[in-house]
Amino acid sequence: MATFRVNGKTVTVEKNQKLLRYLRDTLGLTSVKDGCSEGACGTCTVLIDGKPTKACIPQTDKLEGKEVLTVEGLSGFERQVYTYAFGHAGAVQCGFCIPGMVVSAKALLDKNQNPTREEAAFAIRNNICRCTGYVKIIDAILLAAELFRAGEVPQAVEDWSLGARVPRIDVEEKVTGTGIYPDDIYMDGMIYGSAVRSEYPRARVLAIHTGEAKALPGVVGVFTAADVPGSNKVGHLKQDWDTMIAVGDITHYLGDAICLVAAETPEILAQAKALVKVDYEELPCVRSPREAMLPDAPLVHREGNLLSHKHIQRGNPAEAIAKSKYMLTQRFYTPWTEHAFLEPECAVAYPDG
Ligand code: FES
Ligand code: FES
Structure with a gap:
């Protein structure tokens, strides 16, 4: 059992559990995202006594007397700043990583309102983003710093004409953590x-x-x-x-x-x-596309190991090659791109009539 504070309110937790589970399942603070449950992704980042901490690691019994802060506990002005900055910088795509990014940004900006680009990058070193990438998120943190220094947030531009640059319409819910992802849906009696x-x-x-x-x-x-x-x-x-x-x-x-x-x-x-x-x-398995191409390779699917073969051409390449002065034959590769897995792949279903 432990007594500590969450977003300024005192709570007593009887059953020892991961802080992440308590914040999400009992307090309904679903800005604290569960991306991996094991300390790898940073989507669950909260502040504990001002220090960014992955909420999926500490057990509640260890938090006696501590002060926990989630995005839900930001002040109204802080919400406005981060919403404007992340929206303006184009730093939000799916938004799953963003509350954790905002918490890490707050930890930095609470101490240093004039950080360098390197310091902003360092502040989010433990937060993975699967879709936006980090350049725009760092831009957003630096813009937030600028707004805190100025003490005000510019009026949102209401120019929605063709060609105008506008923020995503769901920026606010994604920055403030109120957007609902499948894992955030809780129903009475759910199994x-x-x-x-x-x-x-x-x-x-x-x-x-x-x-x-x-x-x-x-x-x-x-x-x-x-x-x-x-x-x-x-x-x-x-x-x-x-x-x-x-x-x-x-x-x-x-x-x-x-x-x-x-x-x-x-x-x-x-x-x-x-x-x-x-x-x-x-049974013997195949461990790479090259192994799968060998004539006696085990079959991954009954129909064979080739998923599809695509031949792409534009215009008349044979004619263009025949007319070329020089011809270069080479094998080209595209880079390996991993779409890092962050959001739990889950669904919520209920019988309706
Ligand atoms: S859910 Fe905690 S680090 Fe991924
Ligand atoms: S916006 Fe970062 S994970 Fe999608």
């Missing part, structure tokens, strides 16, 4: 679901033992491919993804779902998932 995933990139599923998990009090159901009505295949560009791998079928990668468990609480859900036992026959 929780999660998939048990393959232990091997390529293995035949021989049996799925769900009895023990089903018997655990608080478990609502355990479902396998046999429970999926109609086709078990889904996919955006190509319907080649098994909703769950059926007994007798072969997994395609480590992320394949074997069964889906539903339970009354996240804790029971985690326990139940651990009780599901799967028998596999491990």
Whole structure:
């Protein structure tokens, strides 16, 4: 048990838990985003006694007497400043990282209202942004610093004519953390679901033992491919993804779902998932596109390992090449770009009539 303050209010927390869970699940402070739950992404950044801290790490029992601040606890003027600065700098795209960025920016600007570009970059070194990139976010922090020094926020420009530069219309909700993402939806009596995933990139599923998990009090159901009505295949560009791998079928990668468990609480859900036992026959896997191209490569999909082949040309290249004075043959590569995973891939569903 611990007593501390959150956004100026004294709270007493009986059950020891991660600060992130308490802020989101009990206090409903959903500006504190759960991007990874393990200290890697910075979306959950809050101030503890003025210091930026990832809320998914400390346990509430360790916070006796501390002062916690989230974006919901900013003053009205601070909200205006950050909303204007992030909007004006074009620093917000999906917005999932932004409340954490704002908290890190506040930690810096509370101490130093005239930071250098390097200091602003250093302030957000523990915050990952999957879509905007960092240049505009740093611009926003420097602009916020300027506004704090000036002590006022310029009037929002209301020029929405063609060609005018306007901020995104959802900047305010994304900066102040009031925008709702699927993980922010809480409903009375909601239950929780999660998939048990393959232990091997390529293995035949021989049996799925769900009895023990089903018997655990608080478990609502355990479902396998046999429970999926109609086709078990889904996919955006190509319907080649098994909703769950059926007994007798072969997994395609480590992320394949074997069964889906539903339970009354996240804790029971985690326990139940651990009780599901799967028998596999491990098979050789392919670990790179080059291996997948070898003539005797194991098949990731029954139809073959080539997803698609695209040949792009504009105009008449043969004619253009024939007329060229010089010809250069080379292999070109595009850079590897990782769209870092931040927001939980989740959905909330409810029966409606
Ligand atoms: S660092 Fe806490 S949720 Fe990612
Ligand atoms: S705007 Fe940063 S994660 Fe999308």
